Amino acid sequence: MxxxxxxxxxxxxxxxxxxxxxxxxxxxxxxxxxxxxxxxxxxxxxxxxxxxxxxxxxxxxxxxxxxxxxxxxxxxxxxxxxxxxxxxxxxxxxxxxxxxxxxxxxxxxxxxxxxxxxxxxxxxxxxxxxxxxxxxxxxxxxxxxxxxxxxxxxxxxxxxxxxxxxxxxxxxxxxxxxxxxxxxxxGNSKYDQQVYQGKNVMNKSEKRGMNLFFNELNCVECHSGFNFTNYTTTNNGLYEVYADSGRQRVTKLESDRAMFKVPTLRNIELTGPYMHDGSIATLEEVIAHYKTGGIAHKNKSELLKPFTLSKEQTTDLIKFLNCLTDKEFLKKKEFRNPFK
Ligand code: HEC
Ligand code: HEC
The missing domain is CATH 1.10.760.10 (Cytochrome c-like domain)
Structure with missing residues (x-):
């Protein structure tokens, strides 16, 4: 006792x-x-x-x-x-x-x-x-x-x-x-409940998507850890020529041109449009982008390689990403506008 x-x-x-x-x-x-x-x-x-x-x-x-x-x-x-x-x-x-x-x-x-x-x-x-x-x-x-x-x-x-x-x-x-x-x-999304809190709340499709994210594709090389980011800056191949010079703006180094911080994927379902310039509207399109392996930019990460996914696998991956939505966070009264 x-x-x-x-x-x-x-x-x-x-x-x-x-x-x-x-x-x-x-x-x-x-x-x-x-x-x-x-x-x-x-x-x-x-x-x-x-x-x-x-x-x-x-x-x-x-x-x-x-x-x-x-x-x-x-x-x-x-x-x-x-x-x-x-x-x-x-x-x-x-x-x-x-x-x-x-x-x-x-x-x-x-x-x-x-x-x-x-x-x-x-x-x-x-x-x-x-x-x-x-x-x-x-x-x-x-x-x-x-x-x-x-x-x-x-x-x-x-x-x-x-x-x-x-x-x-x-x-x-x-x-x-x-x-x-x-x-x-x-930190109270379906993913957290499943993985950290030991509750079996994710369905089969979501679990298949989780397997794609962590094991089949290499998303986790950059979007890693409890917060789905390794906090480094890198290039994920959006353009050949970027309007925004990214980290180069601060360091003046060519090796930092078009390098952007890896964002967290928590609550990703709600934070679109995506990327530093909001240029990708949906998660389907984000996945379509990664499937191509990205556009050749001199600083593009070598981790990005083309891959194929069936329609069903794409749906599974999106369903997994949607498991990162934390509904409690979105409504928590301690975070609300105190003037209302
Ligand atoms: C080489 C590292 C790297 C890998 C691998 C990678 N990403 Fe990313 N990801 C990034 C970077 C950097 C950004 C932000 C780029 C920008 O803002 O221009 C990003 C942005 C995103 C975004 C948009 C986030 C937002 O808030 O706008 C999503 C969604 C995403 N990645 C999902 C994935 C998925 C799914 C995979 C696996 C198929 C993956 N990423 C693989 C580095 C990576
Ligand atoms: C007009 C829209 C706008 C307003 C108002 C605004 N932000 Fe932002 N915030 C942004 C944008 C855009 C970025 C990304 C800027 C960048 O990376 O250069 C950002 C980035 C941030 C970041 C960095 C997050 C990260 O993960 O790197 C923090 C923290 C932040 N804002 C807090 C605040 C606070 C606190 C205020 C009020 C004092 C505020 N913002 C007002 C648009 C806004």
């Missing part, structure tokens, strides 16, 4: 990583981050440990259009919970309908990403936030101006002190939004 209790508590510790911190009035606030079975504990930067106050403030900021120059766009305008925090447009319009050049990716499990953006060059969520805020084609604003607006709002001032013991400023804005983003963990 004692031994069981011991194992149970060990299990509980492994499954949740509650982080405790003392705030200004000496109250202890905890945020219980539930780590799904099969998932590691995510990266938590020192100085921005999770607390309920930080996550609450970050969630409000994430949904507040006050972050854009004309108060028209929030982070959620392009990262929508119902679509696993991606959106369904090839390129998402920013303020005044201005278009950037890339497709909005999912924010599911973003806490685990060692690098961010398609060129994989930013290392922390805290830094990433400055990109959409400042981008002319996204929010076109300035974090100093945002902080001034927040300081005129007594709710934000109160929440900012509760979370970081200081008034709203760039430090608070970037950290709070990141804290909220780190809670966006998706």
């Amino acid at each position: 004692k031994r069981n209790i011991y194992i149970f508590s060990l299990f509980a510790i492994l499954l949740s990583c509650g982080i405790i911190r003392q705030n200004k009035d000496g109250e202890v606030s905890t945020y219980e981050l539930e780590i799904p079975k099969g998932f590691p504990v995510p990266i938590m930067p020192e100085g921005n440990e999770l607390t309920q106050e930080r996550v609450d403030l970050g969630r409000m900021l994430f949904y507040d259009p006050i972050l854009s120059i004309d108060s028209s766009i929030s982070c959620a305008s392009c990262h929508d919970q119902a679509l696993a925090f991606a959106d369904n447009r090839p390129i998402s319009p920013g303020v005044e309908g201005r278009l950037a050049m890339r497709n909005a990716p999912t924010l599911a499990n973003v806490a685990y990403n060692p690098t961010l953006l398609f060129d994989g060059h930013l290392e922390t969520l805290e830094m990433q936030i400055l990109v959409p805020i400042g981008e002319h084609v996204e929010m076109a604003f300035n974090i100093v101006e945002i902080a001034k607006l927040l300081r005129k709002d007594s709710t934000y001032v109160r929440m900012s002190y509760a979370a970081y013991n200081r008034r709203p400023d760039a430090f608070v804005i970037t950290r709070a939004i990141s804290a909220f983003e780190r809670t966006l963990i998706s």
